[in-house]
Amino acid sequence: xxxxxxxxxxxxxxxxxxxxxxxxxxxxxxxxxxxxxxxxxxxxxxxxxxxxxxxxxxxxxxxxxxxxxxxxxxxxxxxxxxxxxxxxxxxxxxxxxxxxxxxxxxxxxxxxxxxxxxxxxxxxxxxxxxxxxxxxxxxxxxxxxxxxxxxxxxxxxxxxxxxxxxxxxxxxxxxxxxxxxxxxxxxxxxxxxxxxxxxxxxxxxxxxxxxxxxxxxxxxxxxxxxxxxxxxxxxxxxxxxxxxxxxxxxxxxxxxxxxxxxxxxxxxxxxxxxxxxxxxxxxxxxxxxxxxxxxxxxxxxxxxxxxxxxxxxx
Amino acid sequence: xxxxxxxxxxxxxxxxxxxxxxxxxxxxxxxxxxxxxxxxxxxxxxxxxxxxxxxxxxxxxxxxxxxxxxxxxxxxxxxxxxxxxxxxxxxxxxxxxxxxxxxxxxxxxxxxxxxxxxxxxxxxxxxxxxxxxxxxxxxxxxxxxxxxxxxxxxxxxxxxxxxxxxxxxxxxxxxxxxxxxxxxxxxxxxxxxxxxxxxxxxxxxxxxxxxxxxxxxxxxxxxxxxxxxxxxxxxxxxxxxxxxxxxxxxxxxxxxxxxxxxxxxxxxxxxxxxxxxxxxxxxxxxxxxxxxxxxxxxxxxxxxxxxxxxxxxxxxxxxxxxxxxxxxxxxxxxxxxxxxxxxxxxxxxxxxxxxxxxxxxxxxxxxxxxxxxxxxxxxxxxxxxxxxxxxxxxxxxxxxxxxxxxxxxxxxxxxxxxxxxxxxxxxxxxxxxxxxxxxxxxxxxxxxxxxxxxxxxxxxxxxxxxxxxxxxxxxxxxxxx
Numbered sequence: 068x069x070x071x072x073x074x075x076x077x078x079x080x081x082x083x084x085x086x087x088x089x090x091x092x093x094x095x096x097x098x099x100x101x102x103x104x105x106x107x108x109x110x111x112x113x114x115x116x117x118x119x120x121x122x123x124x125x126x127x128x129x130x131x132x133x134x135x136x137x138x139x140x141x142x143x144x145x146x147x148x149x150x151x152x153x154x155x156x157x158x159x160x161x162x163x164x165x166x167x168x169x170x171x172x173x174x175x176x177x178x179x180x181x182x183x184x185x186x187x188x189x190x191x192x193x194x195x196x197x198x199x200x201x202x203x204x205x206x207x208x209x210x211x212x213x214x215x216x217x218x219x220x221x222x223x224x225x226x227x228x229x230x231x232x233x234x235x236x237x238x239x240x241x242x243x244x245x246x247x248x249x250x251x252x253x254x255x256x257x258x259x260x261x262x263x264x265x266x267x268x269x270x271x272x273x274x275x276x277x278x279x280x281x282x283x284x285x286x287x288x289x290x291x292x293x294x295x296x297x298x299x300x301x302x303x304x305x306x307x308x309x310x311x312x313x314x315x316x317x318x319x320x321x322x323x324x325x326x327x328x329x330x331x332x333x334x335x336x337x338x339x340x341x342x343x344x345x346x347x348x349x350x351x352x353x354x355x356x357x358x359x360x361x362x363x364x365x366x367x368x369x370x371x372x373x374x375x376x377x378x379x380x381x
Numbered sequence: 382x383x384x385x386x387x388x389x390x391x392x393x394x395x396x397x398x399x400x401x402x403x404x405x406x407x408x409x410x411x412x413x414x415x416x417x418x419x420x421x422x423x424x425x426x427x428x429x430x431x432x433x434x435x436x437x438x439x440x441x442x443x444x445x446x447x448x449x450x451x452x453x454x455x456x457x458x459x460x461x462x463x464x465x466x467x468x469x470x471x472x473x474x475x476x477x478x479x480x481x482x483x484x485x486x487x488x489x490x491x492x493x494x495x496x497x498x499x500x501x502x503x504x505x506x507x508x509x510x511x512x513x514x515x516x517x518x519x520x521x522x523x524x525x526x527x528x529x530x531x532x533x534x535x536x537x538x539x540x541x542x543x544x545x546x547x548x549x550x551x552x553x554x555x556x557x558x559x560x561x562x563x564x565x566x567x568x569x570x571x572x573x574x575x576x577x578x579x580x581x582x583x584x585x586x587x588x589x590x591x592x593x594x595x596x597x598x599x600x601x602x603x604x605x606x607x608x609x610x611x612x613x614x615x616x617x618x619x620x621x622x623x624x625x626x627x628x629x630x631x632x633x634x635x636x637x638x639x640x641x642x643x644x645x646x647x648x649x650x651x652x653x654x655x656x657x658x659x660x661x662x663x664x665x666x667x668x669x670x671x672x673x674x675x676x677x678x679x680x681x682x683x684x685x686x687x688x689x690x691x692x693x694x695x696x697x698x699x700x701x702x703x704x705x706x707x708x709x710x711x712x713x714x715x716x717x718x719x720x721x722x723x724x725x726x727x728x729x730x731x732x733x734x735x736x737x738x739x740x741x742x743x744x745x746x747x748x749x750x751x752x753x754x755x756x757x758x759x760x761x762x763x764x765x766x767x768x769x770x771x772x773x774x775x776x777x778x779x780x781x782x783x784x785x786x787x788x789x790x791x792x793x794x795x796x797x798x799x800x801x802x803x804x805x806x807x808x809x810x811x812x813x814x815x816x817x818x819x820x821x822x823x824x825x826x827x828x829x830x831x832x833x834x835x836x837x838x839x840x841x842x843x844x845x846x847x848x849x850x851x852x853x854x855x856x857x858x859x860x861x862x
Contacts, residue, residue, distance in 0.1 A: 085661065164742055184744035185579075185590040186698030193696055205746070206590030245590055268587060275584030 080199040081375055082188045083208035084249035092254060096218050098374035099367070105142060106370060116145035116380050122170050124180040125202070126152040126163075126187075131341065131365065132202050132211075136179045139372035145380070148175075163187060167194045177379060180204070185242075198379040206240050211375060212340055213246035215368040217254065219360050220295055222367070223336055228255030231292050235321055236299030236348050237266045243340045244299060248277050257281070259289050262299075262321055265310040286321050290330060297338040298323055298348045314347055322346075323353040336360055382844065383407045385427065386854075389436030389805060393443060394778035395794035404441055405431075406801040409844030414795050434854035436805050439838055442777045443793035444476025444507075444802030446784035447755065448566075448644050449620055449730035451541070452480045452509070455496060456487075461735040461822045463497065466755070467506040469733070469821035471848035473755040474780075474837040476507045476793065476802035478733075481541045482514040489514035489525040491533035498534060506847045507840075508802075510536045510788075515554050515565065521545050524554055531561045536788055537618065539566035542705045542734075542750070544602055546572035552609050559615035564642070564787065568620040569602035569627070570594065570706060579746040581654040581707040589657065589698065591746065594707050600626040607634045610641055618787055619643040621732050623706040625716030632725040642787045644730035645717050647761035648752055648827075651690065653710055656702045656827055657745075659695035690764070690831050700741045700748030701827040704732070707750075718770055721779055728783035729776070731758045735823020753816070753823030761828070763808055763835035773808065801844040805854070810836035 084092070105113055121140045123133050133149065140147040150170070163182075170178060177198045180188055185205030192199045203209040220227055232251055238244045238260045251258050259281040260267060267273075270282040283289045290296070301317060311317050318324065323337065328350065331337075337349075337359040345351045353359060384406040391414065392399050402416040403423060415423045447470065453461035461469075463480075470478045480497060482488040488497065494511050501509035513530030517523045519540040527538055538558050545551045545567065558565045575598040580586050582593020603619055607630060610617035619631060622643050634641045655663075695702065702708060720726040734751025741748050762780075765771040785792035793802045811834045816824040840848040 162739070162743055182744070184746045186745045189697050190744060204590075206592075208590070239587075242590060245588075272582075272584050272587035276588040 078378065080188070080192050081210050081379065082192065082199060082201045084210045084213055084246050084253065087250070087253065089253050089255070092214070092217065092250060095214060095371070095374050095378065096221055098377065099218050099370040102142075102373035102377070103367070103370035105373070106366075111142050112144055113142065114144045115377055116140070116143035119145045119176045119380050120174055121145050121147045121177045121179060121376065122175040123147060123149045124166070124170070124178050125150070126180070126182040127203070129181050129203065132181060135365070135368045136202060136372055138369045139376055142369070142373055143376055145376065163190060164194050167191050171195055171197070177376065200375060200379070203242055205242065206245070207242050208246045209242040210246045211368065211372055212243050213250040214375070215364055215371040216247055216297065216338060216340075217250050218367045218371050219338065219364050220336060223360060224294060224334070227251065230256040230294040231259065232256050232295040232297060233259050233261055233289060233293045234297045234299065235261045235286060235323075237301055237305060238262055238299065239266050239268050240302070240305075241299050247297065248280065252277055252279050259283050261286050261289055263311060263317065266305065286327070290327060293331075293335055295336045295338060296323060296331065300340065300342065301344055301348045303344070318347055321348065323349045325350050325352045328353045328356055331358070333358055338364060341365070383412075383428070383431045384434055384841070385431045386434045386436050386441055386803070386805065389439050389441030391441045391795065392774055392777045393795040394774060394782045395443065395792040396796055398795070399774055404795055404803065406803070406841065406844055409801055411795050411797055411799045411801050413797055433856060434805070434839065436838075436854055439805050439807045440773070440777070441795070441803065441805050443781045443795055444804050444840065444842060445474050445759075445780040446477040446479070446793065447475045447731050447733065447758075448479050448728055448784050448787060449646070450478040450480055450733045450755065451483070451735065451751070452478070452497075453483055453735060454500060455493070456483045456485045459822070460737050462504070463500045463509065464504040464506070465820060465822050466733070466735070467501070467509060468848075469753075469755040469819065471506045471840045471842065472820055472837060473731075473758050474804035474806055474840055475755060476804070476840060476842040477510060478507060479510045479512050479536060479788075481512050481539060482519055487514045487519050488512065488530070488535070489517050489519070491526070491529045494530060494533040494535055507842045512536060512566065513538045515540045515545065516550070519543050521547055521550065524550070524557060527557050528561060531563055535563070537564045537566050539568070539620070542568050544568055544570040544572065548605060548609065551606065552613060555609055555613040555615035555617065559613055564616040564618045566618040566620050567602075567606050568706070569599050569606060571598045571601040574598035574601060578707065580657050580703065581709050583654060583710060585654045585658050591657070596624040596626055596709065596713070599624050599706055600630060603627050603630045607631070607639055607641055610634075611639050614640065616640045616642070621646050621649065621706055621730070622717065622720070622726060623649045623709050623713060625713045628716045628720035628725055632720065635725065642728070643720070643726045644728040644787070645721060645726045646730060646732040647754060647758045648704060648732075649706075649709065650714060650717050650721070651761050651764055652692075652702070652708050652827065653714060654708050656692040656695060656708055657698065658692070659697040659699055660693045661697045690828070692827075694830055695827055698745040699827060700743065700745055701752070701825050701829070703745060703748045703750045704734070704752050705750035718765060722771060722775065727779070727787050729758070729762055729779045730784070731755050733821070733823075735821050736825045737822070738824070741825050751823070751825060752827070753819060753821045753825050755821060756819050757814060757826060757828050757833065759806060759837060760812070760833035760835040764833070766808065767834055801841055803841040804837060805839040806835060806837045808835045810834065812836050
């Protein structure tokens with residue numbers, strides 16, 4: 068594997084991509100290629116993490132992310148334990164810090180965590196001697212999702228530098244968008260955030276951290292220059308909260324409809340972190356188009372997570 | 382008992398006095414103030430029973446009044462008690478604290494108010510005034526028995542950090558309180574705009590993915606409350622102003638004669654939402670770099686202090702930075718300091734909100750807001766003086782005269798005959814904040830580990846020494862008389 072031991076020693080946690088250099092991202096993507104090769108074998112397992120214990124600590128339901136980590140851990144021969152907040156000591160009022168101390172005492176090496184509160188992984192990292200991988204926290208970050216998105220883009224389009232990536236939809240509440248912003252800008256892509264103004268917030272809030280980013284309220288004005296169109300899941304409660312007039316209007320202005328699909332070049336990637344609201348942010352035609360790589364994103368997720376686990380535990 | 386506080390730099394805003402001299406305290410009252418020229422006379426006046434406190438190099442001022450203190454007793458004694466909170470006040474140079482309604486039970490009946498008064502009389506280290514709840518249970522639905530609370534001795538009415546969202550009820554509250562001659566203290570946050578907030582809404586909250594409270598949430602409610610104060614003629618006091626827009630609204634209202642006063646906290650004057658970012662790197666250096674440059678134009682470089690406090694010592698999302706209202710921006714800080722300088726903001730009030738570890742050692746968005754502020758207040762505000770942004774006399778005035786004016790009483794002073802509420806502080810003493818050594822039960826402060834300058838040396842309340850640092854001013858330390 069291409070990682071030098073000094074760099075490997077430096078990284079203990081994966082909480083967001085804000086502290087990743089482009090070189091480190093490149094290395095992970097390259098490692099993930101080897102991992103993907105492992106996954107294509109008949110026996111999809113290597114002994115790299117034998118004897119290590121990984122805890123999947125999910126305070127918020129996410130079957131697909133949890134299973135993806137579980138498969139990645141098993142492919143590396145690690146022991147993996149699933150811990151769900153539901154029906155656990157958490158429901159009896161145990162604090163996050165207490166829970167982490169217990170996992171520490173039980174011998175966990177890596178905690179993979181999903182939490183509804185932004186920043187929760189930083190708290191865990193302060194109280195845990197092993198490694199923390201953020202599998203999504205509040206609206207803050209979802210670094211493994213962003214890495215698998217980068218992997219998928221690189222696999223199909225050769226390189227990420229110079230691409231124009233549209234991130235469309237509820238950017239304000241999206242941890243996927245934030246982590247992708249770090250990863251994409253670090254790798255030299257051009258990013259446009261597109262959606263209703265109520266789901267973006269003032270542009271200056273974004274450009275203060277990501278000066279390169281462009282904000283657009285009109286999908287049709289930016290669609291034609293895109294290399295990648297990444298659609299975000301629209302939570303239907305945003306409409307009830309008064310952020311949107313109607314789902315119908317949202318779909319008309321920001322949905323990847325068959326008409327917009329027809330305008331896209333064949334090489335333009337259609338991506339979605341899932342689960343999709345078909346007929347809202349993405350039409351069934353777009354979701355199953357030849358240039359839609361939504362299922363591949365899921366496959367690549369396992370390889371990318373293997374690469375990260377390997378890097379942290381190696 | 383008699384004390385002679387010698388050779389201090391005396392600052393008494395109420396008398397417009399700033400001089401070097403001695404203060405003689407007899408039987409709980411200030412007997413005389415001697416300037417250097419009065420020395421010969423001083424020898425004559427002194428008897429044998431005088432304890433001399435050498436205050437050379439220190440400032441001697443009237444004791445401070447804090448308009449906004451949570452003592453948490455009765456009900457939340459694990460966070461603070463009247464004994465621990467008033468001792469923290471003494472350590473901070475405050476000789477009077479105004480106790481905000483507790484959580485449960487709250488100050489909505491005369492019985493609770495009398496309990497607090499009784500506990501304060503028995504166990505308090507400094508004077509305690511009680512602020513009555515504005516509404517029953519601080520729930521914002523029904524007015525508390527305001528007249529009975531006034532009879533019991535409440536000095537103002539407030540629902541503390543719960544903003545009253547019902548505008549009609551706020552109108553009635555102001556009308557009723559005005560007839561009783563007491564102010565209504567309002568912490569302004571529009572309920573829907575601030576719903577679910579974790580921090581100030583802006584670039585930092587966007588980066589961190591934390592739900593934000595926009596400055597407009599405060600400004601909208603201040604504007605509403607000012608309109609209602611104008612309508613009713615009542616005395617409205619705005620608590621813990623945190624935004625530039627809020628200062629502008631108050632300034633304009635005062636200019637047209639509305640009876641509105643205001644306070645600002647030491648932390649809102651000095652810390653920004655950057656502190657929530659902690660040790661995460663800044664990726665657009667422009668706004669912070671420019672302020673850093675401004676800080677470096679420190680007019681006292683010889684003091685050898687860091688030009689500014691350092692937020693990067695904190696981890697990101699440190700709940701100790703979660704306060705109500707939230708920490709705002711550099712622009713807000715500048716406007717708040719300007720408001721304090723020009724008198725738009727009458728008083729500095731700590732907003733002392735002690736929390737236990739349980740409420741703070743958790744996810745940021747779930748943490749209880751609040752800072753344990755009494756013991757760091759003076760040093761934080763003095764940082765404005767050390768940077769040349771504020772005058773020392775003005776700072777003392779905003780800690781003594783200002784709060785008294787808000788309460789409609791004569792200010793603490795060193796005038797002969799006045800109650801001997803006195804603070805002695807060394808504005809240049811540098812120290813490192815160690816929250817684990819706070820006498821307050823609340824150790825919740827983002828300032829832990831920060832180097833501050835300005836330390837209280839001795840506090841006297843009603844002529845009794847309620848705090849004295851390491852034998853400060855003792856006879857063996859002083860040169861022979």
